Every structure is written in C-alpha cells, then in structure tokens.
Amino acid sequence: MSLKEKLALKARPINDALEKYLKIREPKKLYKASAHIPLAGGKRLRPVMALITCEMVGGDSKKAIPFAAALETIHNFTLVHDDVMDDDDLRHGVDACHTVYGLSTAILAGDTLFAYAFEMIADSDIEDSIKADLVKNVAYIVRKIAEGQQMDINFEEEETVETKEYLEMIRLKTSILFGAAAYGGAKIGGTTEEEARELEQMATNVGLGFQIWDDYLDATASEEILGKPSGSDIRQGKRTLLVIEALNKADDKERKKLIQILDSENTDEDVREAVKIIDECGALEECHRQANGYLDGARKTLSKYPEGEARELFEELLEYMVTRGH
C-alpha cells in the first residue's frame, strides 16, 4: 500500500466523524458555511498524527477519533477566520467560506467549528481526567495559534523580520497544533505526562519542518502541485523564511532588487527573478537544511519507540511532510 493509501485509510474514521458532526441543521446558512471548508477535503495530517501517536504508545486509536476530529475542526476554524483576515478567496481548491457566505456568517462558522471541537472532546469515550486535560491543552493551543496569527499580521507592518521571530510565529501559528495532536493521542493511548510531552515536542518540530517546507515549495514547485500559482508568497511580498534568509545572505544589489520586487506590483518575470536571487544566494538551500534539521530530533525520538506499523507510518509521514511536491 502506498503512503497516500495508508493515510487515506487512517483518515476515513476522521472523515466519518466530521460528516456526522457537521451535518446541516437550522439555520442552514450557518451550518453549510461551517461544513464548507472542513468537508472540502484536506489530508487530515493532524488527526492522523493523533491516531498514529496513540497506537505508537500502545493505545486503542478508536478512542482517539473524536479528539482527532476535534483537532481537524480547530484547524479548519483557524483557516476560515484567517481567510477572512487575509481576504484570501481560495482554500483547498474551493472558494473561501467568506467568499461564498459573507463576512458575518464566516466569522460565525469559525466560532461554530471552535465550539464543535470542544463538544467532540467532551463526547470522547475516555476518562474524565484526560478529557479535562485535553480541554485545557487544546484551549491553550488555540490561544497560542491566535498569538501566531497576530504576529504574522504585525510582521506586515514591520520593515524587517528576524529569523528567530519568524520561526516563533510559525511555531505558534502552525506547528504546535501538530504537537497537540501527538500529545492528545499519547495521553488517550495511556502514556505518562512526561512521554506525552516528549512526543508533543517531537511533533511540534515536525510541524516546523512542514511549514518551512511549505514556504520552500511555494517558490519552487509547479502550479499543478501547489493548486495555486507558484511564487504567490513572493507576489504578495510575504516575509517567509526564504525571503528572510535571502535578505540576510544576498549582496546589497540583489537585496535591493528583491525588496523592490516584494514591495511593489510585480510581474511573473519579477517573481522568477526573485526566486533566482533566493536560490543563488543560498537561501533556498539554507531553508531546505533547516526544514530537515527540525526532523533530525524528531527521527531520534521516534527511534526510541518499538518497531511496528505505527512507528513506521509516523516515520513515513514525517519524511513525506518535508519532501512532498518534489
């Protein structure tokens, strides 16, 4: 079985749970808007990671399904609200929620998904003490994701962004939800707090590698693979890690040219030139190196777990997350 097939198999009970919860009720507009993005697809990486982690510590991953579905619901709530904030029109190859249902209903749909996530956790067939622990952890993580999104918004008004600040932003905005998946899966699987926190750290590092790779892909992969035009981050002038590293590494002339392309209306030709600058100064290679660096620690943590189907799948997933698209 290919990794894609294995992931699809793992994602099936998650999709079933999402479809069960997100059925259309009255008022229909609200519930259609709530289901729009979560049921438009997606690889379900976070919930799948929760299930695999649960199995890896010897637990029954069936018990982790509602929690895993809750994480996917949280992820989608943040996507719906982020698209409103960034006024992005497309998501997962479909129109963004606010594009179809308007600003007010999109805000409410995000809130509805947020609420559903906690209903799912509360509905889980797990001990109340673990439920309470996961509620606390997920609520805390959501607040941290909001911090990450606020940092991202702040960056738009700043002249320069340091590598360290950027990494903290993506850690909060993207990576820690992977961490929460592993933590929750491990706790439901019956492991100790200490081991669950180690697995959380491991998955957070995987999430960091994943996001850096995402930035990398945006500049290097084809439109066919991305599902959106290549170089869209550059077109929008975003300070991704690629750009930050290029601004550090490029010589004066190239740096000025890069800033000029980022900060003004730019053509496809300009975007290609920016990618060339980013490549030639070594920033592309540097990001590739950093993405892989985050995985080394993760690989080491994984190697401590008993060999078997779950660990093998996690290792495959990890490699996929920083090689996909190439």
Added chain:
Amino acid sequence: MSLKEKLALKARPINDALEKYLKIREPKKLYKASAHIPLAGGKRLRPVMALITCEMVGGDSKKAIPFAAALETIHNFTLVHDDVMDDDDLRHGVDACHTVYGLSTAILAGDTLFAYAFEMIADSDIEDSIKADLVKNVAYIVRKIAEGQQMDINFEEEETVETKEYLEMIRLKTSILFGAAAYGGAKIGGTTEEEARELEQMATNVGLGFQIWDDYLDATASEEILGKPSGSDIRQGKRTLLVIEALNKADDKERKKLIQILDSENTDEDVREAVKIIDECGALEECHRQANGYLDGARKTLSKYPEGEARELFEELLEYMVTRGH
C-alpha cells in the same frame, strides 16, 4: 445594602479572576484587544447568577468563580464578534474592539476570549466529571448563540418576522447563556442533573424577560439611562418584539407609516412618531406583559428553594432585570 451594592460585591471575585486571566502578554496588541471590552465594565449578571445559583442549592460559590468568569468571557467574546458583524462602533460606553484594534485583531481577540473560557473551566477546582459536563454544555450553548446571531442576520433580509421566530432568536442569542450560568452554578453546587436543568430553564426564562425588557427600554427610556440615544433600534429599522407586535396590532394606516419610518432615513421626529404608534396600538403594553409573563414561571421555581440570602438575592435580581430603567 442596595441591590447595586450586593451585585457589586458578588461581582468582585469575578472581576478579580478576569483581571488575572486577561493580563497583557505578548503580542500586546492581541491581549490589549482581548481585555478591552471585558475589562470596560458591565454588570456581570451571568456570572453573578451562576454564583447565586450555586449558593441556592447549598454549594460553595468560591468553587464556581472560574466557571462564572468563563461565562462572562464567553459573553464578551460574542459581543466582540457581534460588533464586527454589525459594524457597531460603541460597546459599554467605550469604542468597540474592532474600532480600536481593527477587524483582524478583533476577530482574534474574540477567539482568544473563547479559548480562555475553556482554560478557566479546565482550571476550576471541581470534579473532572463536572468539568467535562460543563465543557460540553458551554460548547453547545456557544454553538446555539451562533445560531441565534445567524437568525438575527437572516431577519434583516426578511420582509416580516413572526413573534415565534423572534422569541426563538433571542432565546438562542441571549437567554440560554443565563440558563447555562444557572445550570453550571447548580452542578458545581452539587445538585442533581434534574434540578440543574430546572434551574437552567428558569434562568433562560429570566433571560427572555430581560431581552424583551431591553427592547422595551430602547423605545421608552431616556438617553441618560440607556447610555445611547433612545429609539436606536427603531432608527436602525430593527424588527424587535415591540415592532413585530405593533405591526400585528396597528391598523393599516399606522402599519404603513411605521414600516415607512423603519425602512427609510428617519429623523428624531419620525422615531417619536413610531414610538407613539407602538404605544397607542397596545404593543408596548403587550411586550411589558410578555416580559413579566416569562418571570412568573421563574418566580414559581425560585419559591421552591429554601428561604435565605441566595434566594432573596436571586428574586431581587430577577425583578431588577425587568424593571431596570423605569
């Protein structure tokens, strides 16, 4: 001690908890925005109701403080998002969150408050089984509040709104959070599920009376009492219960005049004429009757509890909620 003083005394530990949780962290803009409306004041009616209910069933209301603060936080999260949706500029006599911090940060601030509420519940010094039950109930209630807000948005596009639909909208949007306060307070106080549900129903009815009275006040109280110009619902053409009843009761000529005032640019003179129509056709009296009607059942439920400080305060609070401003 006056009722106002008694309420202020009950609200003190709630305010302390809110101040403790909502302290300013990095990124400051997000946390300032999150604290802006909750720390701008308010009577804390929902959390106070949770504490009083806890005491009324013989519980220790100290244990209910984090839960009560969570409800106030939920209430404020919905205010922040509603103000974005309705583009209202003022709230509790201060600028709305989005007016000061912008749309994106206001959405994030609402999300942050939502997350904090579940952290507060998880932090409570109560049994895990009750924690899990309250998480489930509050998450469900938030989803229902979103339904109510969506109904309110839908009404703006409808020609006519039926009394029944309007009451269902305010039940969801406003009343059930009072119900959740009483339910949670009662559960923390150690009572049975059955009794807690009865108290939830009682407080939901108080919430209905409260909201109808709010609509009533908007047309009848002075600007000094309201903290905003009198008749602002009419000025905005809102179909409140007053207007719905007036459209049912008024004769053809008055109904046409009222619709004309509601649906066009209107002067202070127009608003006064609308209030006159609403009064003379008996709609004002009808709303007063309905608001009080919701309280009769509530009074009856309360009378079953042992006499004492808690019950007395609840009775006073109930009367205040549908007589305030007159």
